[in-house]
Amino acid sequence: MVGPVEKYLLDKIGQDGAVHITLVDPEKVTPSSVSHIVREAESCKTAAIMVGGSTVVSTSRLDRVVKAIKKTVNIPVILFPNNITGISKHADAIWFMSLLNSSDPYFLTGAQVLGAPTIKKFGLEPIPLGYIVVGEGGAVGVVGKAVPIPYDKPELAAAHALAAQYFGMRFVYLEAGSGAKQPVPNSMIKAVKNATSISLIVGGGIKTSEQVREIVRAGADVIVTGTVVEECGVKGKIMELVENTKCRGKGVRGPT
Numbered sequence: 001m002v003g004p005v006e007k008y009l010l011d012k013i014g015q016d017g018a019v020h021i022t023l024v025d026p027e028k029v030t031p032s033s034v035s036h037i038v039r040e041a042e043s044c045k046t047a048a049i050m051v052g053g054s055t056v057v058s059t060s061r062l063d064r065v066v067k068a069i070k071k072t073v074n075i076p077v078i079l080f081p082n083n084i085t086g087i088s089k090h091a092d093a094i095w096f097m098s099l100l101n102s103s104d105p106y107f108l109t110g111a112q113v114l115g116a117p118t119i120k121k122f123g124l125e126p127i128p129l130g131y132i133v134v135g136e137g138g139a140v141g142v143v144g145k146a147v148p149i150p151y152d153k154p155e156l157a158a159a160h161a162l163a164a165q166y167f168g169m170r171f172v173y174l175e176a177g178s179g180a181k182q183p184v185p186n187s188m189i190k191a192v193k194n195a196t197s198i199s200l201i202v203g204g205g206i207k208t209s210e211q212v213r214e215i216v217r218a219g220a221d222v223i224v225t226g227t228v229v230e231e232c233g234v235k236g237k238i239m240e241l242v243e244n245t246k247c248r249g250k251g252v253r254g255p256t
């Protein structure tokens, strides 16, 4: 069943062509520093805030950060968990995700089985997501025991994404890894877009307006950036990224 946060995202993608989401890593912010980041990000019209990181260990810290975000902004707060410790009752929704190219069953279905009752108890909206680690994979590739899909094998990414769709997942995420030197290449984004009809999220290593435009034109529906805010400050940068996310125009489903 599609819940209110998912509906909001799909409506916004329909309106703007593609949307930008700001990712914050609870291990790298404090409740007061995160308030500043998300206030600015909301004023720059980022669509939602995602909260998560590859090395989150403290749920109490996550709770404090999510509470501070919820106090500050009205846009949805979506958890991006790397484990069952990434669940906070203070968020609106959670990517209910399976790391499709993990070699460890824990990241395919194990953590999900452990976390599902907690998600229900907290009343969080689960949004089903197929998560695919590509390229160098970064920390998430190591932690999630992924076999990352090489950038020159777009057909393999497309096959994983199609499997996600056939499983009934409504979003698929091509993850280059936080701080990746090279974002997901256009050829891979186009291959996934052409093979599937579910919403496509792309993240990892995206820093410039040019990259955002290329990635959106290749077919991404959602762009996620995290590191760029830590490195370049919030205001100007997010404004620029959000503006360029709208380059595909209304109701146009890439690739162009």
Ligand code: 1GP
Pocket (backbone or CB within 6 Å): 023, 175, 176, 177, 178, 179, 180, 202, 203, 204, 205, 206, 224, 225, 226, 227, 228
């Ligand atoms: C990481 O895809 C996200 O999970 C965002 O990556 O930190 O490189 O923006 P960056």
